[in-house]
Amino acid sequence: MPVLMPVLSGFLWLISFWLGGEVIIHFTALPVSAGVIGMLLLCATLTLRGGVPDSVAAAAQPLIALLAMLIMPGVVGVFFIVGELAGQWAAILVGLVLGTLLSVATTLWLMKRLMRGHHAE
Numbered sequence: 001m002p003v004l005m006p007v008l009s010g011f012l013w014l015i016s017f018w019l020g021g022e023v024i025i026h027f028t029a030l031p032v033s034a035g036v037i038g039m040l041l042l043c044a045t046l047t048l049r050g051g052v053p054d055s056v057a058a059a060a061q062p063l064i065a066l067l068a069m070l071i072m073p074g075v076v077g078v079f080f081i082v083g084e085l086a087g088q089w090a091a092i093l094v095g096l097v098l099g100t101l102l103s104v105a106t107t108l109w110l111m112k113r114l115m116r117g118h119h120a121e
Contacts, residue, residue, distance in 0.1 A: 010059025
């Protein structure tokens with residue numbers, strides 16, 4: 001049973017940042033998902049801490065395996081509004097390409113920063 005405590009603690013971290021994002025969205029009416037705001041807050045916190053706590057890593061690992069399933073509803077939803085997107089394919093393509101490049105660059109930068117001092121064995 002003690003093995004579950006780090007995972008539960010990590011989920012509490014993740015849910016707390018998501019709820020923090022919900023609060024920010026509620027009071028500011030930003031047109032951004034609460035999950036995105038929560039992830040930005042989590043990223044900033046982990047950057048300031050200089051690493052990822054073991055409990056957060058233990059909670060995040062199973063979620064990474066489910067990532068495709070978590071993204072699927074949004075992808076499927078696009079098929080229901082494809083008619084509304086007919087004249088906006090250039091903007092969508094630019095947004096997808098730039099978003100992907102920014103995501104990769106940010107992930108690599110963050111990984112490099114957080115992995116500082118860790119050497120492959």
